[in-house]
Amino acid sequence: MAATSRTSPAADPAGSAGSFAESLHPQLSLxxxxKVKTRIAIRRATYGLIAEQGYEATTVEQIAEAAEVSPSTVxxxxxxxxxxxxxxxxxxxLLREMRxxxxxxxxxxxxxxxxxEAMRLSLVDDREEVVQRTRLMAEVPALRARMMESMTxxxxxxxxxxxxxxxxxEVDLAVRVFAMAVLGALHETTVYWAERGHEDDVLILIGQTLDTLEAGLPL
Incomplete structure (x- = not known):
């Protein structure tokens, strides 16, 4: 499952896949x-409606009805x-694990x-949702624009x-450039994966992306 030839999560000396999985699904209060259950219900209702009738035709009112909540809750x-x-x-x-x-x-x-590791576990949890999200990111201009705002x-x-x-x-130029370079590169990687019909191994693509950032673009 190693994404690159450099450092694979399975061989990581400071943690394990098990502990990382726990961070994705920590012990929560009732x-x-x-809240998590409601968020998931809304997301799944949205993806279901979009699969049936397309993104533009899907309204918040329809999403609320399918998720059995009110539009204000959405x-x-x-x-x-x-x-x-x-x-x-x-x-x-990402922030918790980086720390x-x-x-x-x-x-x-x-x-x-x-x-x-986060992508690997996300694919295990719900590959279909990851695939649908990245496909929509590649296909819907409004989502691409909103993604850029979110990335900031x-x-x-x-x-x-x-x-x-x-x-x-935090406002150091090198810090800001590094952070946005990584996030922008990963965004382009997921779009590339979607544009190619999700046929590639996205973990390998992520590894190649980070290798490029580390080594630069050879002539």
């Missing part, structure tokens, strides 16, 4: 579990229809482990972690 969990499709539980996990990586580990190596927010959060680990400031 209230938090209900908007309480997701600011827009685009957010329903694009939002997953990855950002908090748990060994001090002194190169940031790109930390991200290589965290991103690869994620980048700011990642800058906080990178600043902590590097001793630099």
């Amino acid at each position: 209230r938090e579990r209900k 908007f309480r969990y997701f600011p827009s229809k685009e957010d329903i499709v694009l939002t997953d539980e990855f950002d908090p996990v 748990s990586r060994p001090a002194g580990e190169p940031p790109l190596q930390s991200l290589r482990y965290v991103v690869t 927010s994620t980048s700011r959060q990642l800058c906080e972690v990178l600043a902590e680990r590097s001793g630099r400031g």
